[in-house]
Amino acid sequence: MSAEAIPSERQQAVLDAVLELLVEKGDALTMTAVARRASCSKETLYKWFGDRDGLLSETVRWQASQVxxxxxxxxxxxxxxxxxxxxxxxxxxxxxxxxxxxxxxxxxxxxxxxxxxxxxxxxxxxxxxxxxxxxxxxxxxxxxxxxxxxxxxxxxxxxxxxxxxxxxxxxxxxxxxxxxxxxxxxxxxxxxxxxxxxxxxxxxxxxxxxxx
Missing domain, CATH: 1.10.357.10 (Tetracycline Repressor, domain 2)
Known part of the structure; x- marks a missing residue:
């Protein structure tokens, strides 16, 4: 995703799942765990966010967008x-x-x-x-x-x-x-x-x- 793109509702659900897992597990966050929590495939995560760092970057942007x-x-x-x-x-x-x-x-x-x-x-x-x-x-x-x-x-x-x-x-x-x-x-x-x-x-x- 580009820095300017607004996540879709489905993507927002994934980002919310990342935040939930960070609360529960801290840094022990894997794409597998996110895919399981968000009920989507790892292939979809990689397509949307690139990799773990890309997923975390978008999660931070999503959280910061609330300010x-x-x-x-x-x-x-x-x-x-x-x-x-x-x-x-x-x-x-x-x-x-x-x-x-x-x-x-x-x-x-x-x-x-x-x-x-x-x-x-x-x-x-x-x-x-x-x-x-x-x-x-x-x-x-x-x-x-x-x-x-x-x-x-x-x-x-x-x-x-x-x-x-x-x-x-x-x-x-x-x-x-x-x-x-x-x-x-x-x-x-x-x-x-x-x-x-x-x-x-x-x-x-x-x-x-x-x-x-």
Whole structure:
């Protein structure tokens, strides 16, 4: 599959099966096990995804596609719309990274970090963190273009927002702490992160004139 292709419903079922197996078995994932769980042939898996790395790459992309940058109209972007878009992104992202499947995927990738080549780690970075960054950066740049945000480096600005949203929650979850993030708590955390982000990068709505 190409990076731009949207998986069919049948292919999505296969990717969901991969995520289930990662939760259950960790890195002990084989094409045979996926074919059995998804009730399809290995030949079909190879035709659709190429090989195990291709299957894992598409699985990570499928998981990361659940994190959306939020809807906005660049032609009519105001402070309220921008804040809502960033809040929706933050809440969506927190929901995804705290899910059992996301935690399992990241734990497997981290587990192989000390044994090069860490193929899954590279896949997770390229199709997860980096892809999500490229998805959100246009929102930040649209805010800067209309004078709602002030920053020089888009990547650094995204990393700041990323840190404000995640804090230490993902690390604690990955290490096994039993944190239950309820929807209202996730929304409150997302709103807090956006408020803090605007305190750092938001343009002053009524800047004082020189000498006043």
């Amino acid at each position: 959306r940058a939020g809807n906005f109209d660049a032609q009519h972007l105001d402070s309220s719309a921008l804040r809502d878009s960033l809040r929706d992104f933050a809440a969506n992202w927190l929901s995804v990274i705290s899910s059992r499947t996301s935690l399992a995927l990241n734990r497997v990738a981290i587990g192989g970090a000390g044994s090069p080549p860490n193929t899954l780690g590279a896949i997770v970075l390229a199709n997860g963190r980096f892809a999500i960054g490229e998805r959100l950066k246009p929102v930040l740049e649209a805010g800067r273009a209309v004078g709602l945000l002030h920053f020089d480096d888009t990547e650094e600005t995204f990393r700041t927002l990323f840190g404000l949203v995640a804090r230490d929650v993902q690390v604690r979850l990955l290490l096994g702490e039993a944190i239950e993030l309820k929807p209202d708590e996730i929304l409150a955390d997302a709103q807090r992160a956006v408020t803090q982000f605007f305190a750092l990068y938001g343009a002053r709505e009524n800047p004082a004139k020189p000498g006043h």
